[in-house]
Amino acid sequence: MSLEPITFAALAVVLIGSAVAVVLTKNLFHSVLWLALTLTGTAGIFLSLDAEFLAAVQLLLYAGGVVTIVVFAIVVTERLVGDRITQTSRQLVNGFIISGAVLVGVLSFVLRSPAWGPRPPIAGDLTKAIGQSVLTRFVLPFELLAILFFAALLGAIYFARPDE
Amino acid sequence: MPASMPTALPPYVPLHAYLVLAAVLFSIGLFGVVTRRNTIGILLGIELMLNSVNINLVAFARFSGDVAGLVFTVFTISITVAEVALGLALVILIFRVRRTAVADHLDLLRG
Amino acid sequence: MTPVAMTDPGIFAAIALLLPATSFLILALGYPLRRSGRAAGLVSILCAAGALAAALRAWSLETPEGMTRIAYEWIPQEAGSLATVGVLADADSTIMLVLVALVSLLVQVYSLGYLDTEPRPALGRYFTYQSLFAFSMMGLVLAPGFLQLFIFWELVGLCSYLLIGYWYQRPEAARAAVKAFWITKAGDVGLLVGIVLLWYRAGTFDFLELYDLVRAGQLPVAGLAGVTFCLYLGAMGKSAQFPLHVWLPDAMEGPTPVSALIHAATMVTAGVYLLRRTIWLFALTPDVLHLIGWIGAFTALLAAVLACVQSDIKRVLAYSTVSQLGYMMTAMGAGFAGAGFLHLLTHGIFKALLFLGAGALIHSVGSNDIYHMGGLRRAMPQTVIVFLVGTLSLAGIPLFGGFYSKEEILGAVWSGGLAGPFWMLVAAAFLTAFYMFRVVFIAFWGEHRSVHGAHGVGHHLHDAPPVMTIPLWILAVMSVGIGLFFLRHHAEPEFTAPAWLTPLAVGVAVAGILLAWLTYQVRAISADLLARAFAPIRRAALARFWLDDLFAGFYRHVLLDLSRLIGWIDRYLVDGVVNLLSAWTLIWGDRLRRIQSGLPQDYVYGLAVGLLLLLIWVQWPR
Numbered sequence A: 001m002s003l004e005p006i007t008f009a010a011l012a013v014v015l016i017g018s019a020v021a022v023v024l025t026k027n028l029f030h031s032v033l034w035l036a037l038t039l040t041g042t043a044g045i046f047l048s049l050d051a052e053f054l055a056a057v058q059l060l061l062y063a064g065g066v067v068t069i070v071v072f073a074i075v076v077t078e079r080l081v082g083d084r085i086t087q088t089s090r091q092l093v094n095g096f097i098i099s100g101a102v103l104v105g106v107l108s109f110v111l112r113s114p115a116w117g118p119r120p121p122i123a124g125d126l127t128k129a130i131g132q133s134v135l136t137r138f139v140l141p142f143e144l145l146a147i148l149f150f151a152a153l154l155g156a157i158y159f160a161r162p163d164e
Numbered sequence B: 001m002p003a004s005m006p007t008a009l010p011p012y013v014p015l016h017a018y019l020v021l022a023a024v025l026f027s028i029g030l031f032g033v034v035t036r037r038n039t040i041g042i043l044l045g046i047e048l049m050l051n052s053v054n055i056n057l058v059a060f061a062r063f064s065g066d067v068a069g070l071v072f073t074v075f076t077i078s079i080t081v082a083e084v085a086l087g088l089a090l091v092i093l094i095f096r097v098r099r100t101a102v103a104d105h106l107d108l109l110r111g
Numbered sequence C: 001m002t003p004v005a006m007t008d009p010g011i012f013a014a015i016a017l018l019l020p021a022t023s024f025l026i027l028a029l030g031y032p033l034r035r036s037g038r039a040a041g042l043v044s045i046l047c048a049a050g051a052l053a054a055a056l057r058a059w060s061l062e063t064p065e066g067m068t069r070i071a072y073e074w075i076p077q078e079a080g081s082l083a084t085v086g087v088l089a090d091a092d093s094t095i096m097l098v099l100v101a102l103v104s105l106l107v108q109v110y111s112l113g114y115l116d117t118e119p120r121p122a123l124g125r126y127f128t129y130q131s132l133f134a135f136s137m138m139g140l141v142l143a144p145g146f147l148q149l150f151i152f153w154e155l156v157g158l159c160s161y162l163l164i165g166y167w168y169q170r171p172e173a174a175r176a177a178v179k180a181f182w183i184t185k186a187g188d189v190g191l192l193v194g195i196v197l198l199w200y201r202a203g204t205f206d207f208l209e210l211y212d213l214v215r216a217g218q219l220p221v222a223g224l225a226g227v228t229f230c231l232y233l234g235a236m237g238k239s240a241q242f243p244l245h246v247w248l249p250d251a252m253e254g255p256t257p258v259s260a261l262i263h264a265a266t267m268v269t270a271g272v273y274l275l276r277r278t279i280w281l282f283a284l285t286p287d288v289l290h291l292i293g294w295i296g297a298f299t300a301l302l303a304a305v306l307a308c309v310q311s312d313i314k315r316v317l318a319y320s321t322v323s324q325l326g327y328m329m330t331a332m333g334a335g336f337a338g339a340g341f342l343h344l345l346t347h348g349i350f351k352a353l354l355f356l357g358a359g360a361l362i363h364s365v366g367s368n369d370i371y372h373m374g375g376l377r378r379a380m381p382q383t384v385i386v387f388l389v390g391t392l393s394l395a396g397i398p399l400f401g402g403f404y405s406k407e408e409i410l411g412a413v414w415s416g417g418l419a420g421p422f423w424m425l426v427a428a429a430f431l432t433a434f435y436m437f438r439v440v441f442i443a444f445w446g447e448h449r450s451v452h453g454a455h456g457v458g459h460h461l462h463d464a465p466p467v468m469t470i471p472l473w474i475l476a477v478m479s480v481g482i483g484l485f486f487l488r489h490h491a492e493p494e495f496t497a498p499a500w501l502t503p504l505a506v507g508v509a510v511a512g513i514l515l516a517w518l519t520y521q522v523r524a525i526s527a528d529l530l531a532r533a534f535a536p537i538r539r540a541a542l543a544r545f546w547l548d549d550l551f552a553g554f555y556r557h558v559l560l561d562l563s564r565l566i567g568w569i570d571r572y573l574v575d576g577v578v579n580l581l582s583a584w585t586l587i588w589g590d591r592l593r594r595i596q597s598g599l600p601q602d603y604v605y606g607l608a609v610g611l612l613l614l615l616i617w618v619q620w621p622r
Helices: A005-024 A028-048 A052-081 A092-112 A126-135 A139-159 B015-035 B039-064 B068-098 C009-029 C031-035 C038-061 C091-114 C120-141 C146-164 C171-202 C207-215 C224-238 C247-253 C256-265 C269-277 C286-307 C313-333 C337-365 C381-395 C401-415 C419-444 C466-488 C501-521 C527-533 C535-542 C544-595 C600-619
Strands: C067-076 C081-090
Touching: A005 A028, A005 B015, A005 B039, A028 A052, A028 B039, A052 A126, A052 B039, A052 B068, A092 B015, A092 C600, A126 A139, A126 B068, A139 B068, B015 B039, B015 C600, B039 B068, C009 C031, C009 C038, C009 C067, C009 C081, C009 C091, C009 C120, C031 C038, C031 C120, C038 C091, C038 C120, C081 C091, C081 C146, C091 C120, C091 C256, C091 C269, C091 C337, C091 C466, C120 C146, C120 C256, C120 C269, C146 C171, C146 C224, C146 C247, C146 C256, C146 C269, C171 C207, C171 C224, C171 C247, C224 C269, C224 C286, C247 C256, C247 C313, C256 C313, C256 C337, C269 C313, C269 C337, C286 C313, C286 C419, C286 C535, C286 C544, C313 C337, C313 C401, C313 C419, C337 C381, C337 C401, C337 C466, C381 C401, C381 C419, C381 C466, C381 C501, C401 C419, C401 C466, C401 C501, C419 C501, C501 C527, C527 C535, C535 C544
Parallel strands: none
Antiparallel strands: C067 C081
16 A cells, blocks of 8 residues: 555566566576566565565575576586577567467456455564464475475485586 | 456556566566577576566465465475576586587477 | 967977978088988988978868967067067968978988989988978968068078079089079068068068958058068069069079979969968958969960970979969969969979979980980880879869869959950960970870980880889879869869850860870971961070070179179278378378477467467356
8 A cells, every 4th residue: 555656667667678688688698687687676576565575585585596596507508518609589470479469368367357456454464474374274385395395405416416 | 448447547556457567477478488599598488487476476465365375475486496496407417418508409309 | 378289280380390490400410410311311301201290280180260379479579579480370381381291201202312323412411401491491381470481481592592503513503593592582672671561560570460450450551552562572583473483494403303392382382372371461452463463374374385495394394383383373363362372282292293203204314305305105104104194284184183273273363353364374274285295295205316316215214213203103193182082072162163164274275285296296287387387486485585684684784783883982982081081180190290399399389379278268258
């Protein structure tokens, strides 16, 4: 309720602009940088939705961790190949058509549904609520997530083994 | 104009705005996935799509008051991070073998 | 199943039916027994004798109105049964049973002598077929309904094929067997159609139920003529009516005992028997009966003409059979089934006698041609005597078997109002006497012309051995006995014959004999003069009135061409469709596999399209 539409509009412009830049930039490294901006914009959106915890997680993991990993990957692969990989895209028109069609489809779906009205007042501390529900209502997915991480860790170690 | 759209800009940002934003981001990400030739470029497109999903989830969580959407988002982010890490590891391994990063050359599944 | 007692004719009829079946099974399954030839013959003859005893007992127990029915439900249905098999023993069927059993036994005994030069396994095969035939014919005679009748009808046709083609290594015999099968099959199709149509109208195959329906007037008569005509077609084929008579002369390729049994006394009479059995049904359609009468008379006359120009003794007898069958059918057509049936019985006896006698002549002379015989009355007196008995019966001379039944037929036809057929039958009677005595005078009188052209009586000509002559004498005695019987006991006729009928019948027969005597014995009239006088008819008769050519042409041009057309359709249209479908499958498979490019981005395209379709589908009703 406290956010003005103007802020939202600004964030939206940043988001969409940087997203377009991500997919259209020829240089891969620049693309990653634009992605970082996009992810930051998303964090801003989360803030505007009063989800501070999530904004923090977004910035830490996404804008921090994922971008770093991707940069590392680019550096490594560029080294392997030996020269700068220029980005060329394939079948731009087809891609535009298909994504445009999906956009139209989803929008038509969304815009026909009835309006929801203003957002309700916040009931208590959201972060605390997240923590509580993770350990009570969603404890099973939480534990499964731990197993997933374990598996990912094993996979990463396996990938990282030296060649015999 | 659909009847559900307000005719004048209300003093608050409606849910639909967030949904539309997410939809636009999703389609941009889809465009990136199908268009990019480099495998890492494709991964970036996937990131965009996942991001849009998160925006959707959080918006719904806020407007409905159910914290489940936020929890779901946390899970999604976690899994995405793990997936990106391992996916890039795979990409690197493939490059070691095939000496190429271009997705067009990775067509061993050709029927 | 109705309860039966020892005095029940049905039981004996069933025994008579099952004995040849047993013999057939023993011979068919017991290969060593069959290979031994004569032993197989003895088994078969034993069972045939037993069957005759049972048949005689059954006949003696039968009263004119009595009837026994033993039936088994074969195909059950909700209300009653769809098909029953069993035995229907009444006065007609038991007397017919006796005829079949008697002639079958005599023929089998005779065959032991006639076929004594056959290799043993072939002889065993012969007796197996004979047993099967006896069983089939009895099953036909005793059938309680159309379904069983048809089944045994077909079986009889099969046996005819097997027996005509007994010497299957001879191409003429094989061809004749196939021809017989084809032609009778054409008639059988009509019979089957008729049976099915009748069932469709009446809901039953059973004779007794149908009879009750007809009596109660519950069978709709409209359109029934087509049904009865179809039934008649079966009789036309089996009983060699014009135009389906062409198989019978060719069927003489089989052994003579076979001709005596099948093509004189039993199988060809099946059609007449069918009509006798169901005459009450045909009485509902008088138009069809009229047609039957006319066709019968025409057949009689046509066959008699054809018989006059034959030189093969068996062919003469074959055409004579066709002619006499025409007589029987004409009587049926006039509505007096009793007269026709009586002639069936008497004809069975003396025609079998004639065939067996001819067989004795052929066996001794070594040829079928009457011009190779001559002067045989000195060499083979017994055979000549019995053959003369048969001939006189056939010509219709009083004191002999055929006279009374022939006169009955003439009287029936006249009373039935079929004037045209009546005069045709009279003309046929004249010709019958003529051609039979032509054979007699040429074969038995005069000088012997042996096969090698030498004159004089060959010393290898002798009467047949007793195993062949005893059946001949039995039949001859029966012929005379029947003649004398009817001389003393006149059965109640169903009609009143005009007073001039008997003198006419006898006179015509005597006139025929006289003409034959004048032409072939005394040579007062030149045979060549007669031939020239009737030259066009003679030429046509020698060409069998081109009927065979007609059938052959039909087969070649219509049937075979139709087959070729259907074959073409099958190869190019039907197979073509299938091949086209498979070709399409291959082509589209090839094209579709290109979407499997191996590139995940293309698959993402697929995903996106699927998502779109899903969105559209979800929103569609709005």
